[in-house]
Amino acid sequence: MIQNAWLIPVFPLIAFIILLFFGRFLKEKASYVGITALALSFILSVIVLIERIGGETYSFVIEWLTFGESTITMGYEVTPLNAMMLIVVTVVSLLVHVFSKEYMREDARIHVFYSYLGLFSFSMLGLVLAPNILQLFIFWELVGLCSFLLVGFWYFKPEAAAAAKKAFLTTRIGDVGLLIGLVLLFNATGSFDYADIFAAVQAGLVNDTMITIIAICIFLGAVGKSAQFPLHVWLPDAMEGPTPVSALIHAATMVAAGVYLVGVMYPLFLASSTAMTVVAYTGAITAIFAATIALVNTDIKRILAYSTISQLGFMMLALGTGGYVAGLFHLMTHAFFKALLFLGAGSVIYAVHHRQDIREMGGLWKRMKLTSITFLIGALAIAGIFPLAGFWSKEGVLAAAWEGGDIFLFTIAVITAFMTAFYMFRLFFTAFTGTFRGDHEPHENTKLMTIPLAVLAFLAIVAGFVNTPLGFVLEDFLTQGLNVGYQAHGELWLAILSLAVAIGGIALAWAMYYKGAIAKDAFSSKLPAVHKLLLNKYYMDELYAKVFVQPTVAIGKFLWDIDRNIVDGIVNLVGRSSKITGRTFAKRHDGQLQTYGLVTIIGGLAIIALAFVLRGYFG
Amino acid sequence: MSAYNANWSLMTPEIVLGILALVIFTIDFMTGVKGKKPFLGRMSIIALLVTAVLVYINRGAGTIADIFIVDHFSTMFKIILLVGVAIVIAISMHYLDKNDDVYQGEFYSLMLFAALGAMLMVSSADLITLYIGLELLSISSYCLAGFKKHNRKSTEGAIKYVVLGGTASAFILYGMSFLYGLTGTTSIIDISQVISSLYVDYPFIVVMSILFMLAGFGFKISIVPFHMWAPDVYEGSPTPVTAFLSVVSKIAGFAIVLRVFFTTFLGSEGVLYDEWTWIIAIIATVTMIVGNLIALTQKNIKRLMAYSGVAQAGYLLVPIAAIFIPSYSIGVIIFYSIVYVFMTLGAFAIITLVTEDSGRDDFSSFSGLYKRSPYMAIAMSVFLLGLAGLPLTAGFVGKAWIFISAAQAGMLWLAGVMFVTSVISFYYYFGVIKQMFMNEPNPNDVELKAPLSISVVVTIALAVTIILGVLPGLMIDWIAYIQW
């Protein structure tokens, strides 16, 4: 069946096409089309994974284009890494499809929603299966487009429409780097295929500086897509999209594509220690930066969004410090528990009639038992409590940071782990315990919504067991036939430290938000400036608006003014100087025709002058 | 070889198009001056397609007395231009159907004469022939730009176009006169054989000649700082004429820039390349930046397309500035031209449909287009995303190819400018897309029904944009064997 792996993305594509044409007749039945397609993809992915475990990497390519001497291919391949990713993507996507059937039930455009979900699943699976980086880039843009469509799905909310545009454009800044990296890579190695690229790098055909430049350019793409500092600003805003979308795209799959990209190009990064350092530090800064914002935010989805950014930073940190398996392992476990948390949040939001402020919740534990339990499991998993999935993968990340030898990075990782536990349980205790503070009495949702939660909760518990000291199954699988260097394993003290930090964070949250032993404003009242800074997300949005957006528009306006006004002034000047000589040939006429003529001539002269300067005629 | 024993059959397509244009012209005035004449539109399309087929049959190599040349290059460009004009006429049929105060037959015959001029231009091997073709194209365009003669903006635009176009022609002639003065011949081929030695003796004059021609042609292809006419003329002209100007004039201009620069000035040794590479690189940079940034501030869809067209001209200059292998650069430009023709004409078909329906040409006429006509809204998005360069559209392949060729020629910074400015372009293209998908239609706008001609044009353009985006090999393999 591994030869038929190409069918995996095709099923959702078919669903998309069907819904595009017949969606409006199917209405809410559209969900069945989507669910069926994803179920088929999932089953096939499982088969492919099983075959891949017992077999070899399979790849199939055809010639797509010939540019002069070089040929660009298209096709698909199944490697250990993407076999794992296929499972992650199809599982989460399938569960989100099921969940949305209830969540989006009342939306008149549910068929459109499912068609977009199908298109997204297709693009994401296509991205994962790509055998070369150009094909990856194509799907990479396509998932970005889907993200635009889905974030802006409720376009009648102006924030949603603005967030959609922001998400697309911000990630494209990273894509500039990625595309430049791609072209440089093609120039240096003559191919886009992963295998050829790595072979060329290993053979020393590319010089070290070039490798560093290329790796950093490619990493820039990952920074945009995985919302790393300083391009993280789009992800919190993207929460304006429907919650299942946040779970699928902005938690589990698309945002992880950046991490996946670094993973796929890992041999290239390994060849440049500078690039590795950049990756590690970007990851570390992002991790702690986003975690601090999550400490004070009160919007349930935005807390999770900042948490996602922070965890993605964790993955980058692991990759940057040599923890190839650790980073990707954390990617997998994070996909499960973060999707769980988002869908849990979705379930809560649905129950309290689309309120998202945790201060307006409270006491949900008694009213929504299943949602609360699964959410608790997710929170424990992300905090890193033994023996849930997050514990194992987080320990791997910490081990990589420790082995990397940079004590600064390790310290940041530990502090972030502490904060993670704290803000998750701040959220949990505020929203789920105490008394209900909203106005609509919430009730547990139907099975359609709780079953996906239960499945994800199960995965959040067990997914970590694939890579424990009892057997590093995932590590052996992922490193098959790959030389990614020594993979660090945590010792016992590290596990204890990690657990202690997690419990410490939970305990502090418990003391502040459940027990009330420490006043909630104990810190904020002492450090109001810091609190304000965090509440305003370090003023990053304002900074960008001031530094990038406004100047660009201003330059546009300025050039427009030149086009229209300044040259007119020159004409008047000519007119006035002519008057001095007693002539009045510059009698004012209507319109600006003379202006244009003058610009044409001035422009021509400018070019001639330029040419002579370049030629050195003027010295 | 003199004009007597030359192989005039090489000119068959031009002669046939000329005769057909005159026939349509005659039928028009014999059937009364006023009234709707859709049959003339259909005849014009057939005439153009017949000519395109003749061009294809007549492909191969040959010259007539060193003044007219038929090669792969000219064949390719002629087919692009003829198909482009045919599409413009299909769009015009809808426009003229809505505006029956416009003289219909003249509109079509002028288009055909313009097409004939463009064909002569790309086939010319002589500066005089080139100039005549250029003027035939330009004068027809001036008339077309002012076709709404009772509309202020249209007449104003046309006057500006005439005066500035005349200035540009003067620049070109002056540049040509330098070459003639030095060599005593107007034949491009003869000049190219002596250009290297001329350059050694008279670098100053040869460079002046290049620069003057560059300024003149720069006007036709609307590059900064010769772009000032474009927004006014684009806005004033009837929308199909705007489409014509932004596609046919521009691509024909590029063809001739290639012919003059790559044949005449590159010569056999390419000594002059060092002379212009930096100048054109700088012009391309400024053009991309100015075009894209000013487009950000526009609220009128036709002005937006004008500035976006300026930016696109900047992208097309990149392969001229950064030559890796000459034939490779030409291939890149031809591919992007094809892509550009279809994406732009597709977009203009929809712009014509929408603006003629609402009578306004600011963005708001696109509000909620998705609700009014989902197909048109999706197609428009594809065209705009293609112009911006999103993967899986032909625009991406075209841009990526330009990008790669620039990188191969070692001008990575230029490629970088191109990519950064394309990112900016996403912003304004998305502005239109947002209007279509994320705004409600205006209260009195009902479902929009597209006439057959527009639907056909949009479908063809959409198919090309997507097919060349997914399977660019189809076209690239075909272009690859272009020879001079």
Place this chain on the structure above:
Amino acid sequence: MGLGVYFDNYIFVLLFMFLGVALPVGALTFGRLVRPNNPYPTKLTTYESGIEPTGDAQVRYHVAYYIVALEFVIFDVETVFLYPWAVALGELGWVGLNAGLIFIAILGLGLAYSWKKKVLEWN
């Protein structure tokens, strides 16, 4: 031929430019110097063949003037072309004859067009 020689040829151009400016300016200046100067209002009015001048000199002409003028120029140029053609027809042979006839036919079509569009009618 060196660069200098090439530019030497521009001396004639400069000479023409100089003469073009110098002659009228010189003639008028000279005239001004030698003629008696005794202006009075009637003398300063525009000379219009002895008829009392009326209105502004910058009037808008009827658009038909321009079209007729255009027509005139076109056929005037045609005549200029046809003279040498007719004289040399013997040497030009059939190719020359055909070329000339095509030229005339195209202009004939143009004439028919303007006729149909009532350009030749004054109102």
